[in-house]
Amino acid sequence: MNFCPICSNFLSLENESSTGYRLKCPGCVYYHPLKEMRLTKTFQSKEPAPITYPQQNKQITDEQCDKCGCLKAFFWEFQTRGADEQSTISFECIKCGHKWKNDR
Ligand SMILES: [Zn+2]
Numbered sequence: 001m002n003f004c005p006i007c008s009n010f011l012s013l014e015n016e017s018s019t020g021y022r023l024k025c026p027g028c029v030y031y032h033p034l035k036e037m038r039l040t041k042t043f044q045s046k047e048p049a050p051i052t053y054p055q056q057n058k059q060i061t062d063e064q065c066d067k068c069g070c071l072k073a074f075f076w077e078f079q080t081r082g083a084d085e086q087s088t089i090s091f092e093c094i095k096c097g098h099k100w101k102n103d104r
């Protein structure tokens with residue numbers, strides 16, 4: 001944070017509708033305009049945002065689509081009700097949308 005160069009008071013953030021934000025000293029007339037400063041900067045990460053797909057609860061795995069040859073597919077698991085039934089993995093090609101199942 002910034003301190004006043006004149007009286008060393010702690011500068012407080014003020015929101016001025018005309019000029020944007022500024023750091024204002026509560027002890028004297030000093031202020032530091034923040035016009036160029038982006039206040040959202042601290043919230044921005046340098047790492048690329050993870051790719052999100054509209055289909056939620058689906059994960060992507062390396063599975064080849066036998067329709068278009070795409071090597072990535074969404075997959076999700078079906079938990080069947082029957083006690084002796086085993087779970088089924090369902091796949092959906094991320095490229096062409098082709099769906100298939102993998103019984104295990
Ligand atoms: Zn001051």
Ligand SMILES: [Zn+2]
Nearest residue numbers: 065068093096
């Ligand atoms: Zn495909």
